[in-house]
Amino acid sequence: MSHTVAVDIGGTHIRVAVYEPDSIIPIAHHRTRSLANEPGVYARLEKAIETVWPQSHVKAIGIACPGPLDPHTGTILATPNIPEWQNFPLTSKLSEHFGVSAHLDNDANMAGLAEWQFGAGKGHQDVVYLTISTGIGGGVISNGCLLQGFRGMGGELGHMLIDPNGPLCGCGQRGHIESFSSGPSIARYVKEELLAGEKSSLQGEAVITATQIADAARAGDELAVSAFERAGHYLGIAVANYLAIFDPSILIFGGGVSQVGELLFKPFEESLRKHTFHPHYLDGLVVTRAALGDDAGLLGALALARMKSV
Numbered sequence: 515m516s517h518t519v520a521v522d523i524g525g526t527h528i529r530v531a532v533y534e535p536d537s538i539i540p541i542a543h544h545r546t547r548s549l550a551n552e553p554g555v556y557a558r559l560e561k562a563i564e565t566v567w568p569q570s571h572v573k574a575i576g577i578a579c580p581g582p583l584d585p586h587t588g589t590i591l592a593t594p595n596i597p598e599w600q601n602f603p604l605t606s607k608l609s610e611h612f613g614v615s616a617h618l619d620n621d622a623n624m625a626g627l628a629e630w631q632f633g634a635g636k637g638h639q640d641v642v643y644l645t646i647s648t649g650i651g652g653g654v655i656s657n658g659c660l661l662q663g664f665r666g667m668g669g670e671l672g673h674m675l676i677d678p679n680g681p682l683c684g685c686g687q688r689g690h691i692e693s694f695s696s697g698p699s700i701a702r703y704v705k706e707e708l709l710a711g712e713k714s715s716l717q718g719e720a721v722i723t724a725t726q727i728a729d730a731a732r733a734g735d736e737l738a739v740s741a742f743e744r745a746g747h748y749l750g751i752a753v754a755n756y757l758a759i760f761d762p763s764i765l766i767f768g769g770g771v772s773q774v775g776e777l778l779f780k781p782f783e784e785s786l787r788k789h790t791f792h793p794h795y796l797d798g799l800v801v802t803r804a805a806l807g808d809d810a811g812l813l814g815a816l817a818l819a820r821m822k823s824v
């Protein structure tokens with residue numbers, strides 16, 4: 515029986531799991547701290563995989579990792595989360611060490627792939643997955659295929675340009691959707707408005723997070739409500755663009771910020787309706803929450819390894 519090994523590399527933890535064919539319940543699982551800013555991340559990764567490596571045959575290793583990276587060559591280009599890995603040939607090192615093929619893609623693409631194969635997007639052929647948390651990431655399934663692109667940099671939905679004069683994005687450019695609607699961007703807007711003299715129950719808080727803003731909004735704080743209205747408004751513009759390009763049958767939202775619910779999604783849906791160039795895009799369009807939670811990266815890596823090693 516051929517097993518598949520899946521790896522999810524995050525800023526705080528490395529997770530590794532082993533799966534039997536056709537199963538998404540791991541027969542072994544290991545989690546270790548990635549200590550991403552300290553030397554030796556690769557050695558820790560290798561050791562974590564060895565911890566769960568089964569006696570029986572392994573078909574392939576699949577890896578979800580923060581980008582930017584090149585899934586075609588299996589190289590990590592320069593992920594800010596793991597400073598030690600610059601142009602790091604991750605899959606060839608793992609292949610050489612473990613003697614099986616290894617396949618890599620970025621964590622948002624992998625979460626999108628997992629939601630399509632095993633989660634909220636099952637049965638659909640055209641899926642747009644968006645995760646909204648400290649950043650915004652995306653994954654696209656088009657006509658039943660994971661969209662990777664010529665350089666493997668397709669589906670970077672968080673860096674959709676909304677306003678070239680907009681706020682600074684995590685990537686260093688201005689006005690991408692991430693700079694309007696991610697958790698830190700919502701918090702930054704509230705802080706700026708407070709500095710400009712807006713009144714709010716959040717006044718005087720040393721640190722303001724999207725969670726606090728959501729609590730304040732539910733208690734009726736006008737500035738907090740308007741912060742989510744603004745984020746939802748811009749999100750609607752971004753998604754109107756995605757509809758025009760990908761024409762999906764389902765939109766899947768993951769990430770902590772999308773847990774706030776109506777605060778974000780009501781203004782989002784209004785904005786989407788307003789900015790979509792043809793109402794037919796909205797006919798039967800399913801808008802739903804991600805189903806796989808923290809396991810999405812791992813299950814995406816599993817799906818990728820199975821897909822690539824058939």
Ligand SMILES: [Zn+2]
Binds near residue numbers: 672683685686690692
């Ligand atoms: Zn950006």
